Amino acid sequence: MAMARAAPSQANSVQVVSSTWARDSHDLFDFEAHSLHTQQFTIPRSMVFFRNGTEVMPLGEREAPPAGGDPLLRLVQRDGCFWVDRAAQSNSSKKLWLVVRELASAGHRLAEGDVMKLGRFKFRVRQLVASACGGQQPELRLDESSVFGACEKEPNTGADLSSTLCRICLLEGPGEDDPLITPCQCKGSIEYVHLGCLRHWIKGRLNLSDAQGGSYFYRPLACELCKAVYPTYVHNGKERAPLVEVPWTQPPFIVLENMVRDSQQHATRGLHVISLAAEKILKLGRGHESDVRIADVSISRFHAMIRFQRGHFVLEDNNSKFGTLVAMKKPRLLEPGSAISIQMGRTVLSLSAQSDPATGGQSAQMQQLPNSTAQDERNLRLSLLTRGTTNGSLAGMSMANSMTHTGSVDHQNNEAAS
Numbered sequence: 001m002a003m004a005r006a007a008p009s010q011a012n013s014v015q016v017v018s019s020t021w022a023r024d025s026h027d028l029f030d031f032e033a034h035s036l037h038t039q040q041f042t043i044p045r046s047m048v049f050f051r052n053g054t055e056v057m058p059l060g061e062r063e064a065p066p067a068g069g070d071p072l073l074r075l076v077q078r079d080g081c082f083w084v085d086r087a088a089q090s091n092s093s094k095k096l097w098l099v100v101r102e103l104a105s106a107g108h109r110l111a112e113g114d115v116m117k118l119g120r121f122k123f124r125v126r127q128l129v130a131s132a133c134g135g136q137q138p139e140l141r142l143d144e145s146s147v148f149g150a151c152e153k154e155p156n157t158g159a160d161l162s163s164t165l166c167r168i169c170l171l172e173g174p175g176e177d178d179p180l181i182t183p184c185q186c187k188g189s190i191e192y193v194h195l196g197c198l199r200h201w202i203k204g205r206l207n208l209s210d211a212q213g214g215s216y217f218y219r220p221l222a223c224e225l226c227k228a229v230y231p232t233y234v235h236n237g238k239e240r241a242p243l244v245e246v247p248w249t250q251p252p253f254i255v256l257e258n259m260v261r262d263s264q265q266h267a268t269r270g271l272h273v274i275s276l277a278a279e280k281i282l283k284l285g286r287g288h289e290s291d292v293r294i295a296d297v298s299i300s301r302f303h304a305m306i307r308f309q310r311g312h313f314v315l316e317d318n319n320s321k322f323g324t325l326v327a328m329k330k331p332r333l334l335e336p337g338s339a340i341s342i343q344m345g346r347t348v349l350s351l352s353a354q355s356d357p358a359t360g361g362q363s364a365q366m367q368q369l370p371n372s373t374a375q376d377e378r379n380l381r382l383s384l385l386t387r388g389t390t391n392g393s394l395a396g397m398s399m400a401n402s403m404t405h406t407g408s409v410d411h412q413n414n415e416a417a418s
Helices: 195-206 263-268 374-402 411-417
Strands: 011-021 036-043 047-052 055-059 070-078 081-086 097-099 115-118 121-129 150-152 216-218 233-236 239-242 253-258 271-275 282-285 304-309 312-317 324-327 332-334 340-344 347-355 404-410
Touching: 011 047, 011 055, 011 081, 036 055, 070 340, 070 347, 081 347, 312 324, 332 347
Parallel strands: 150 233
Antiparallel strands: 011 036, 011 347, 036 404, 047 055, 047 070, 070 081, 081 332, 097 324, 097 340, 115 121, 115 324, 121 253, 216 271, 233 239, 253 271, 282 304, 304 312, 340 347
């Protein structure tokens, strides 16, 4: 039986510390930099944060944004709680990234669909399998918009294939357990190929490793003639089999997708299948000892790690220069006593809700939805938007009396003073 979650304490304000890196480079933030533009705020009600140059400023939602200012995020007060959400509902709004190293547990429990960012390189968590129950193996599929599908063994065209040539081995007709298939858009005398011949050719091109536990990197290959990408699976009636014969992967394992936007880097686009059996720790970084090696200057030699503990896959940062981040998928509740840091480009906002002693024992009406659906998240965001707009008008009238702004402080001066 699931245990009821304790209701969070109410909060009367949020302490915010903003840090902005002077350089504007690929939306990166240098966590090792010493010269950061730092500001501190006490926020008592709903606000929207903007950045103009290196200056960060909170404004009421009905106040005019500064000319040339970039919206960062919205802080919404509702029913005695503060929520963090995107600055605007449009796709042009900056994505919010949780800073993993600043989480209270120093790690983030991964879920399928999570997008994590290391430096300027992104991965999507495609599959998480914690145990061997059910006999699950990696799903060799990329994003749903891709062209990968399945081809039929010996398509039913009514033609006699007994004298049809395989374009690889040049032998006629299908074999006993080796049918002729049409895996691409080639036509004519090069249309058909034996399944076994194509598998042998693909296996040689992929160079699948024999790593312990069945770990490997899978990438889609294209026909060298018509350039069409080969399908992921082959259908034989109701049965489906992978086109590529891959090693058996021992659970627990994780499947990570490279999110490559540049078409010229198509060769690096694919799936990392990594087994974490025998308490293995998955290392991500630029160094040669990494399980997932990323040849990019924004990646540290040992950037981050993923470990399997207590039934969960946990992502941890290894004090990397440009940080390890996880994309926020829905509004996040700020719980008193638990600070979080959120990165938007070259700015990081550290937020800590301050509880009201007079109402600390009262429960809030709205709580975090751990297993919420997409509709639940849309309804939550809409309710925050409606309530936040009302609170924003009040903030605009009394912000001068209620907000404490300590101004900009250079990070080096802070270190000298301490």
